[in-house]
Amino acid sequence: MGDSSVRQDVIVGVDLGGTKILAGVFGPGLKCLATAKLSTKAERGYDAVVERIQRCVRDAIDEADLSSKQVRAVGIGAPGAINPSTGDVLFAPNLRWKDAPLGEDLAKFLDVPVFVENDCNVCALGVHAVELEGKPRSLVGIFLGTGIGAGIILDGELFGGFNRTAGEVGHMVLDVGGPKCGCGNRGCFEALASRTAIFRDLSDAIRDGAKSHLVDILAPGEAVTDLKSGDLRKALRKGDKLVEKVIEAAAEYTGIAVGNIINFLNPEVVVLGGGVMDALQDDMLAIIEATARDYAMTGTADGIQILASKLGDKAGITGAAVLARRRVSAK
């Protein structure tokens, strides 16, 4: 243990979510050698989750036929506000954590350097460094899931802003007086186009009598809001008009948000990812792009790429591995 002389360029990237933990082992050239998955069980409290992250990391290392002595560093993307210098999770409502010394605790147990960053930042880093081979000088990655967040890359590096909280695009107000958001305000992007917002609109419409195939696939006792983004894709393939209308509206709001970002920050690339996009990019991307280009001022969107990430649920572990490799090399 702790003998770094036998350590190779093996990095573990961890995506810590509110419901599941995903760990990936990456070899030279950031090739993914193996992954492991565990549920988060946030309700069991901080110590239990730390133990589960460790276990998931060890499972992934074992899956890759390696030993933990061969691992050079671990990177973690965690939901919420992070202090990347200390590895502390300052505030993570999903996990009910406040000022949790995650980096320090894991480094102690795993006996390797551990680096922590916000999950959306890590995803943006993964897309930029691996999927786009580090080419764009500036990039905004928007991730649509239960919530909506973004990561900003400027000059090839993560941009954190003054409080290291940059990228909170989910709470960009697009429709003053619009639907209530979890944050207490109204008309935030997240209240208009997240999975939560999409299922709220579907559920309300069905309750008000709208017809939808979604009702047919519900298990006994299951509510529409219990369904997954993949179920929406299936309903769309069956020509479900209600789902089509709701997804189109979410894509239009996303396009307006992308237009706002192009007008304001003018990044070289805007990339879209997250569970909603992974399931529905064929249905949403064209609408998002057309709307964004319509809302961008003359000339401002010329040559700017609007893409859907192909990394899927590997964006987080990939980005976490990129983060750890950069930081451990800079040490």
Place this chain on the structure above:
Amino acid sequence: MGDSSVRQDVIVGVDLGGTKILAGVFGPGLKCLATAKLSTKAERGYDAVVERIQRCVRDAIDEADLSSKQVRAVGIGAPGAINPSTGDVLFAPNLRWKDAPLGEDLAKFLDVPVFVENDCNVCALGVHAVELEGKPRSLVGIFLGTGIGAGIILDGELFGGFNRTAGEVGHMVLDVGGPKCGCGNRGCFEALASRTAIFRDLSDAIRDGAKSHLVDILAPGEAVTDLKSGDLRKALRKGDKLVEKVIEAAAEYTGIAVGNIINFLNPEVVVLGGGVMDALQDDMLAIIEATARDYAMTGTADGIQILASKLGDKAGITGAAVLARRRVSAK
């Protein structure tokens, strides 16, 4: 002419607007030695405006008891999309210019290096470098006038983005389906809080029977929309309820835009300027700041300063001088 050996560290900064040209002569330490002003007369066409800018620059130099041989460089802030490398004005709807080689033409006539940038970028640079002594690492300067624009400073330098058009904050959608904007979309920040939007709302309300002191100060044949931001300040001092309501709404929309920017980019300082703020900052700043902090996510606005610029209508000439001094020194 052209003998640079006698040139001192004298810089001329020019603020080219749709209605007026302001030129300022700056000595060592960017002390403003003298200014001159001419109307733009954009309707006379490009060549006439270039001649007027030259004349305004020469007037300012003469006013400072200097000769043009002593001027090291000229900087210009111009409305619209600019190519700062060539000095071309790509597109300036206010002036009805397209692909105008402003920098080159002026350099020829004035026989000194001329540097051109977007007017809001130049104002942000002036506020950052002179008013805030270059201290904030990141700053967004929002300028409320006939339109609304912004300049972004990151790591102490102007950030232009991929197409050098970053800062088009006036067309950030805040209220989908809101009032029609000049750009063709609806609910843009500029359609909610610019001088144009404020006077549109006042004029509509008065036409619909609302009472206001503004009606009493109209000259014969003058419309409410012909009044100036300073007239609103006078009406507020008289307790004008209509003006109060409209200004409060504009300040709230501005606060929401500032909140969006703090959530998304998280700059160290947000500074507000432009004609509307210069006239009404005592009435608007507190509302803008309270609204922005309310819309910013927990922790994201901590320590971030929200200020009104004290440079007034000198922001443009000051920033243009900063620009020219930096660029000529880098040559």
